[in-house]
Amino acid sequence: MKNNVLELRSLRKKFGALKATDDVSLEVEKGKIHALIGPNGAGKTTLISQIFGNLKPDSGDIFLDGKSITNTSVADRALLGIGRSFQISNVLMDFSVLENAIVAKISHSQETFRFFRPAFSDPSLIEGGFAILKRVGMEQMADRKVSDLAHGERRLLELALALAMEPLLVLLDEPMAGAGPEDTIFMTKVIAGLRGQTTILLIEHDMDVVFQLAERISVLVEGAVIASGTPDEISQNRLVREAYLGSDQ
Amino acid sequence: MVLDLFKKFTTLWIILIVLAFFPIFTSTFDLPFWNDVVMRIMLLGMAAMGLNIVFGFGGMVSFGHAAFMGVGAYCAGISQYYGLDNGWYQLLMSAVSCGILGILIGFLALRTSGIYFIMITLAFAQMLYFFFVSLEEFGGDDGLIMDRSDFIFFDLYEPLRLYYLIFFILATVSIMLMLLIRSRFGVILQAIKSNESRVEAMGLNPLKFKLTGYVISAIICGLSGCLFASWQEFVSPDIMHWTRSGDLMIIIILGGLTYLAGPLVGAIVFLLLEELLPDLLHVLFPPISENWMIIFGPLLIAVVLFGKGGLMGVMGSKLKTAANREKT
Numbered sequence: 001m002k003n004n005v006l007e008l009r010s011l012r013k014k015f016g017a018l019k020a021t022d023d024v025s026l027e028v029e030k031g032k033i034h035a036l037i038g039p040n041g042a043g044k045t046t047l048i049s050q051i052f053g054n055l056k057p058d059s060g061d062i063f064l065d066g067k068s069i070t071n072t073s074v075a076d077r078a079l080l081g082i083g084r085s086f087q088i089s090n091v092l093m094d095f096s097v098l099e100n101a102i103v104a105k106i107s108h109s110q111e112t113f114r115f116f117r118p119a120f121s122d123p124s125l126i127e128g129g130f131a132i133l134k135r136v137g138m139e140q141m142a143d144r145k146v147s148d149l150a151h152g153e154r155r156l157l158e159l160a161l162a163l164a165m166e167p168l169l170v171l172l173d174e175p176m177a178g179a180g181p182e183d184t185i186f187m188t189k190v191i192a193g194l195r196g197q198t199t200i201l202l203i204e205h206d207m208d209v210v211f212q213l214a215e216r217i218s219v220l221v222e223g224a225v226i227a228s229g230t231p232d233e234i235s236q237n238r239l240v241r242e243a244y245l246g247s248d249q
Numbered sequence: 250m251v252l253d254l255f256k257k258f259t260t261l262w263i264i265l266i267v268l269a270f271f272p273i274f275t276s277t278f279d280l281p282f283w284n285d286v287v288m289r290i291m292l293l294g295m296a297a298m299g300l301n302i303v304f305g306f307g308g309m310v311s312f313g314h315a316a317f318m319g320v321g322a323y324c325a326g327i328s329q330y331y332g333l334d335n336g337w338y339q340l341l342m343s344a345v346s347c348g349i350l351g352i353l354i355g356f357l358a359l360r361t362s363g364i365y366f367i368m369i370t371l372a373f374a375q376m377l378y379f380f381f382v383s384l385e386e387f388g389g390d391d392g393l394i395m396d397r398s399d400f401i402f403f404d405l406y407e408p409l410r411l412y413y414l415i416f417f418i419l420a421t422v423s424i425m426l427m428l429l430i431r432s433r434f435g436v437i438l439q440a441i442k443s444n445e446s447r448v449e450a451m452g453l454n455p456l457k458f459k460l461t462g463y464v465i466s467a468i469i470c471g472l473s474g475c476l477f478a479s480w481q482e483f484v485s486p487d488i489m490h491w492t493r494s495g496d497l498m499i500i501i502i503l504g505g506l507t508y509l510a511g512p513l514v515g516a517i518v519f520l521l522l523e524e525l526l527p528d529l530l531h532v533l534f535p536p537i538s539e540n541w542m543i544i545f546g547p548l549l550i551a552v553v554l555f556g557k558g559g560l561m562g563v564m565g566s567k568l569k570t571a572a573n574r575e576k577t
């Protein structure tokens with residue numbers, strides 16, 4: 001067997017009559033940055049939600065590292081090694097940057113049912129929290145409240161949280177959506193730096209970013225994968241050019 | 250660690266210290282009636298603090314927590330009915346019963362959220378209410394007259410013994426909660442309130458933490474109810490009427506639901522107004538003194554609308570992050 005971190009087999013999901021995921025089979029190879037592209041409404045977020053467990057597929061199977069996780073809960077998938085950043089920022093808004101990281105660290109430590117010792121002044125948690133922030137270069141902002149952060153900074157924090165559990169697989173749903181050009185460049189650099197450390201499935205509309213980062217690209221149109229291959233293969237693919245790239249470039 | 254707690258939760262410590270010395274004030278000025286009012290404040294304040302674990306810190310709007318007070322009160326009443334007078338035993342019974350009920354109700358109710366959670370918690374509370382109404386053996390609707398329980402070391406009929414027993418339990422609960430809300434568990438609970446889906450994505454199963462919080466809050470309300478029975482020397486389904494669940498929520502919102510001391514502040518203001526407004530109106534506008542709620546209602550609405558964060562919020566503290574919140 002190949003070294004696939006993630007394998008989808010004939011995944012299907014309907015919303016009423018709409019086939020949001022239409023017989024999707026996909027393999028994501030270990031250590032690679034794999035981009036998932038497709039026009040608006042193609043079903044990219046829906047697919048990622050099924051991989052993470054927020055949505056249940058109607059049929060089909062999902063394998064993480066060879067083991068079926070089709071019926072596993074979101075929390076358990078996170079523990080098994082999947083991290084996710086959402087299309088719409090999804091962080092702890094009432095907490096500070098460091099506090100966000102510390103909550104992730106608490107979960108990572110597995111010692112959650114502790115009722116007496118204060119968490120936010122625990123040196124090992126603070127250290128762990130800073131380590132989480134350092135990966136995205138946010139340690140200077142540790143004490144800022146999330147509600148005061150710029151949009152791009154929130155995206156960065158969410159990336160840090162997605163990486164906090166040292167996942168096998170990271171699902172990034174348009175991680176730079178809404179961030180400014182500088183933040184986008186910085187975020188691209190951070191993601192490039194993760195190459196080899198973990199496996200990434202990246203949804204991104206910005207083709208420059210996609211072609212900079214991705215080693216493999218899958219194209220989703222109307223719920224179905226119409227092509228999968230290296231960036232070169234995809235940019236040569238006539239179907240893709242017609243369905244997608246042509247309208248974009 | 251205890252020293253550290255002194256530096257934080259200033260308001261809560263001040264209230265506890267004032268409560269500890271309050272009887273000196275009442276005996277100096279010969280106002281024993283006020284001891285009674287303050288015991289009621291402590292009892293409802295404690296129940297509201299318990300509810301606030303789920304409501305303010307966990308973001309779960311439970312509209313049936315008076316039922317746990319009722320179960321605690323009946324644990325005292327029914328035990329005594331069968332000759333089990335020991336108050337410590339009754340407190341333990343209350344805690345265990347409310348803990349078990351909390352697990353059952355929480356397990357079912359926490360599958361829902363939003364308005365459905367409010368309705369289902371209210372429905373369970375009403376079921377318990379009518380269950381006790383139907384218990385003819387224990388007085389049904391009319392309730393059960395009882396004596397103050399026997400707490401071995403101190404006879405509750407001695408002056409002030411009941412006051413200090415209630416104070417002791419309140420102080421113990423307060424200190425436990427100071428530790429709890431800053432602990433890993435407490436932080437996770439507040440994180441769930443802030444953003445449940447992010448907490449889940451971090452690998453934590455929100456239901457486990459919400460259920461644990463729910464059970465803790467049920468137990469605290471049960472302890473309050475058990476002592477309430479001794480204070481009132483009477484138990485009836487009235488203690489768990491749905492309007493009391495509403496009162497507890499108003500007390501919390503009035504005081505400030507993101508603060509540990511909020512429910513106590515709320516209970517002080519709520520019950521003092523309830524005590525003083527009718528008299529005050531009697532002097533100022535006799536025609537409406539019967540309907541003092543006419544003033545009370547709008548006053549509450551004003552605090553809720555204009556004083557974001559309740560009275561605790563108004564009193565200062567623009568600090569909003571979870572770490573800073575606990576300083577007041």
Ligand SMILES: Nc1ncnc2c1ncn2[C@@H]1O[C@H](COP(=O)(O)OP(=O)(O)OP(=O)(O)O)[C@@H](O)[C@H]1O
Nearest residue numbers: 015018020038039040041042043044045046047087
């Ligand atoms: N919960 C839902 N109920 C009904 N329809 C849905 C639901 N979620 C998504 N859809 C529909 O499914 C289709 C796929 O949506 P999805 O969000 O997965 O697209 P996407 O590829 O992520 O798009 P975008 O690039 O705009 O983020 C859309 O037509 C959307 O309207």
Ligand SMILES: [Mg+2]
Nearest residue numbers: 044045046087
């Ligand atoms: Mg999307």
